[in-house]
Amino acid sequence: MNPLRWAPKQRLERCIALGALVLVAVWPALGLNAYWSHQIFLQTFLFGIAAASLIFLSAYGGMVSLAQTALFGIAGVIIGNLATKGGAGGTSKGLHLGWDPTVAVVVAVVMTTAIGLIFGLVAARSAGIYFLMITLTFSVIATYTLGQVTKISGFSGIGGISSYTPGWLGDVLAHPDRLYYLALGVAVAVYVLIRYIVRTPFGLSLQGVRDEPVRMSSLGYNVALHRTLAFGFAAFVASLGGILYVWWSGQIAPGNVDLPGTINLLVMAVIGGLVRIEGAWLGAFVFIVIQNYVRDFAVPGLSFGGTLFGGSFNTIVGIIFLVIVLASPAGLMGAWDRAVAELSRRRGPPRTADEPAPGPGS
């Protein structure tokens, strides 16, 4: 971890990352725009976590999963059913079992991970478009199960969940900064954990499975098991995002995990780039900024009803998505990599700190 041994690109990226981290860490403390901290950044953190689970599977397992939104929602539904209370002033939907929220969190994470392992077990032997279709099926099953099993959710979903947070977190409605810092901490922890996992023997063999599944199998590696475990790990990550989401929004409904919700998460991951974990938060940030600001963007003389685009913001998101994908199939992170590579090519071969500086006359 000697910064002097980092390549210039690494050094630049880490400076930017550190700067961004410091900025978001001090944002609430400096009393800057609360809408940005409690809406834009907080959503970036939690949707970024879910998108990171998708990018982990894609970048290191070679599996593009459409089930991550479903797993994200399943964790939220479990929390909603276990932690909320019924009766006067309580929630009127779901099982409202009134468990201790901390216990509910543990159970939600364990159950979602287990469901992820089952999903992975079913999908592990397929690849490419077939894998995509199987995971899409998981997503559809989750949507219809939540919509039609009214005891656990129903179309209306479960509301008022923000009032049932663990004691160690406290009242996130009265103190939204607590949830902000928790989400930031979890996002950083997830990033570090994924970076660690992909360097372990499991992570390295998973990358081998991604590149050469037949060769890995002939070497004695259990390809299906690696994929299943990767899916289980991604479900664990998605569950963290889902739990933070229900504490932030206070509700969970089938509309959170339906096809548009599934596509939204994929769009975030693709905008950021399916090749690097950092792309998860970058893609989520760009998507959420577009979603929030295109709606109210007014051009004098062209605006109507206070907005230029009215209800057509999905069209705008779609156009921006198309432009990004056409210009850089590897998303914004891919565009960044290419730009830095091009710059380096023009400047000459990269040089590390160990290399002696060119001497006079050389």
Next chain:
Amino acid sequence: MLVAVVGLTVTASVSFAGAKAGVVKVAIMTDCKGAFSFGYDYDSGGAQAAFAQYAHGKVKNKNKPSAGMTGITAGGKQIKIVGYGCGNDTVPLAVTETKRLMEKLNADVMVGPLSGDEAVYVANYAKAHPNKTFIIGTAGSQDPTLQIAPKNVFRYHGDGAMWNAGAGEIAYKKLKWRKAAIIMDDYSFGWTSAAGFIADFCAIGGEITKRVFPPLNTTDYAPFVRQLPPPNQVDGYFWVVGGSGTAPSLKAFEQAYGKLDPKKLYGNLFFAFLGADKVVAPKVAGAYVGGFGTAPGLKTKAANAYRAIMKKYYPKLPPDDGFVYNYYNAAWALVQALNKDGGAIGSKLQAAMPRSIKPAFQVSNGGVLHLDSNRQGIQDQYPLQLVKGANGAVAANVVGFVPDVDQSFHGLFKRSSPPPGRTQPKCVKAKLPWQGKIKVVKNGVITKQTIK
């Protein structure tokens, strides 16, 4: 990224700083997508007509209410409509739109939302934001003013159950139903709407023999229609399938049991409103229909005056539609409160919100609608019937007047009782305050004769 963040933040901060002091910021939360997308203009038009009539608002475009309005003032303060919420009848979008309107555009007051599930979310949101004021637009769920009931949420119209008050008694007395089956959309509004009929019908002695629940957005209703008892086993069916499901569900029934008999079908508002007047109503002309808190065709001075106001500002909107009427009353109540408290917002505004107003279709109590202790309106209701007019078109006409319907149905629904659901409420005989007091309405005039 850093540059973008700082740039956008500065822009946002400048826009907030640029807001004039003394401006009351109002957001109109409605739907612009999904089954109720037409509500975008109906709802904004209803609210803005009230601003135009009572708060000096200037209409920008008579044919397009969502074009906005300028010059609104009340209580000596300027009222600025800072944004229009664009929901789609689902909670996830209600979350982002509510936060956008109330936190990004910094609205002090929300007039809305449109649908039941959205209102449940907004009521929960309101609990966490006590300084903001919420006046429900036309949402029919029970929870916002019964189970949740935060002090900063007001509703000047009935819920889905209240809208069907009197329907059970009409089915029992006019159609001679004793046993009925219900098909209802499997979500909160479907359950709440059916709950009103169940409570009313069972109270007078009727029996519900079967409840069937097609999921929302079902495309093939045949399996659900087949779960209903055949016509020779029940006296009739209460039909609570809405949106794009009404016509196909009736078609499935027709294919299973033959031609539709209007005397065996009783619809909720989905038979008469939301565009059903063109597609569904002609198929079931003669059938009775639950209400929407409005009184199409009622000839009273107040009703006619209200229709004239709507015609003046937005001539293309149907004034007797609940989407227009309920938003109109919500905005009108807001103007009254701002006039009373000198344009103050927050807790002062909430204290000043009128506990009684005089809406156009309220007749009881000298035309005064009172709020109950949960800030929920106690409202007259109007059962309807689909009638073929001289021009051949089928339209809903008022046939009954149900005075002073309260949300609890005289104690049947309580804060601590389970909200309407698949098995709630139970079918129990009871004495409802309006039982035996439903007046016949003939040619738009409330008679002294009761429904027999």
